[in-house]
Amino acid sequence: MDFYDLFYDLNIKGNHFQSDLAIIKEAIRLNWNHLTLRYSPEKFKDLNYKKELIENIENMEEIAIPKDFSIGFGLEINVKKSNDIRNNINKFKKDADLFSVLGGNPKINRMACESLQVDILSRPYFRRYDSGINQVLAKEALKNNVAIELCIKDILTTYLSHRAKVIANFRDIIKLYRKFKFPLIISSGASSIFDIRHPRDIIAIFKEIGLKEEEIQDCFNSYPRNIIDFNKERENIIVVGAKVIKK
Amino acid sequence: MKLKILPPTLRPNYRYLALDIKSEAILNKDELVSAIWDSCIRFSGELETSNFMLWIMRFYECPNDFDSKPNFYRYKAILKSQRGFEEKVRGSLAAMANYHGKKIAIATIGKSGTIKGAVDKFIY
Numbered sequence: 179m180d181f182y183d184l185f186y187d188l189n190i191k192g193n194h195f196q197s198d199l200a201i202i203k204e205a206i207r208l209n210w211n212h213l214t215l216r217y218s219p220e221k222f223k224d225l226n227y228k229k230e231l232i233e234n235i236e237n238m239e240e241i242a243i244p245k246d247f248s249i250g251f252g253l254e255i256n257v258k259k260s261n262d263i264r265n266n267i268n269k270f271k272k273d274a275d276l277f278s279v280l281g282g283n284p285k286i287n288r289m290a291c292e293s294l295q296v297d298i299l300s301r302p303y304f305r306r307y308d309s310g311i312n313q314v315l316a317k318e319a320l321k322n323n324v325a326i327e328l329c330i331k332d333i334l335t336t337y338l339s340h341r342a343k344v345i346a347n348f349r350d351i352i353k354l355y356r357k358f359k360f361p362l363i364i365s366s367g368a369s370s371i372f373d374i375r376h377p378r379d380i381i382a383i384f385k386e387i388g389l390k391e392e393e394i395q396d397c398f399n400s401y402p403r404n405i406i407d408f409n410k411e412r413e414n415i416i417v418v419g420a421k422v423i424k425k
Numbered sequence: 426m427k428l429k430i431l432p433p434t435l436r437p438n439y440r441y442l443a444l445d446i447k448s449e450a451i452l453n454k455d456e457l458v459s460a461i462w463d464s465c466i467r468f469s470g471e472l473e474t475s476n477f478m479l480w481i482m483r484f485y486e487c488p489n490d491f492d493s494k495p496n497f498y499r500y501k502a503i504l505k506s507q508r509g510f511e512e513k514v515r516g517s518l519a520a521m522a523n524y525h526g527k528k529i530a531i532a533t534i535g536k537s538g539t540i541k542g543a544v545d546k547f548i549y
Contacts, residue, residue, distance in 0.1 A: 333520055335522060370528075371447065371497065371530070372497070372528045374530070375530070375532055376532040376533060378515070379515055379519030379532055380519065382512045382513070382515040382519060385512060386512075
């Protein structure tokens with residue numbers, strides 16, 4: 179039985195036009211259906227090739243583009259002070275398709291999980307000896323609908339004991355996910371064409387780590403789609419539970 | 426004395442994986458074999474890898490599709506593995522990022538029950 183229909187990758191590291199285009203072409207070739215390019219606030223401010231990139235992809239002749247293929251542009255916030263998260267989000271509120279915060283620091287992890295404006299807490303285990311998530315943060319993430327992101331690049335770039343530690347951290351987060359059911363997403367974190375894998379290859383890795391097929395389907399499909407749909411409606415939402423309906 | 430060939434019912438069943446390989450350095454078939462074994466043993470361990478029964482059946486050099494001046498080399502290959510272990514092989518291959526200090530990426534683009542099926546469907 180085939181569970182998977184659409185594959186979403188919400189973490190492609192945006193850099194410059196040529197490299198972004200090469201990554202997108204390779205991702206299309208490997209059957210991805212949605213890509214979100216993430217930029218740092220400095221790069222996002224100077225981002226002036228969004229339209230050109232989309233036009234280039236639409237007019238591409240060498241590869242057949244799937245009908246439902248789409249790309250988005252998100253912001254990845256990497257700050258040391260937790261207050262800077264809010265400042266950055268307010269600055270790029272209208273332009274970015276989603277907001278993610280790079281975790282690792284316990285204060286940043288907590289602030290991201292407690293914020294309604296943050297969509298994704300990316301790599302809470304980053305440069306840590308534990309997973310960076312506990313039952314308190316898991317409950318907060320569920321309450322505020324903040325997705326926790328596991329990045330496959332962390333497995334690719336490490337080896338031996340470090341890789342074992344990263345996989346152990348993944349297992350800890352998966353354990354908390356099973357209990358608290360916060361949104362969990364899997365992404366490639368690709369910054370070059372060498373980091374892109376076929377979606378089913380990533381599924382195979384996470385099956386080995388211990389996720390079940392239904393859980394992987396949610397991580398690849400349902401949760402990312404919810405984040406994208408929510409962000410399309412974000413500007414109409416006044417407070418939680420109330421939104422402006424345009425006639 | 427040569428051993429008698431096993432009857433078909435006692436032979437193991439195989440699946441053939443079509444691989445798409447991107448490499449920073451020029452690869453030959455022997456280096457690919459070594460890279461595949463290395464990644465499987467690293468990720469799945471010696472005990473699990475003993476079930477895989479890996480064998481490269483075909484190896485193709487491909488032109489780079491996109492750039493006129495490629496910054497990587499593209500290859501395709503057909504890899505034999507024991508039936509029931511395809512997903513584990515796939516995961517192990519995907520987890521490889523480096524071989525001898527050069528970047529390498531192996532994606533499995535399909536699987537088939539016969540070599541001919543794999544070649545017709547995924548290589549050409």
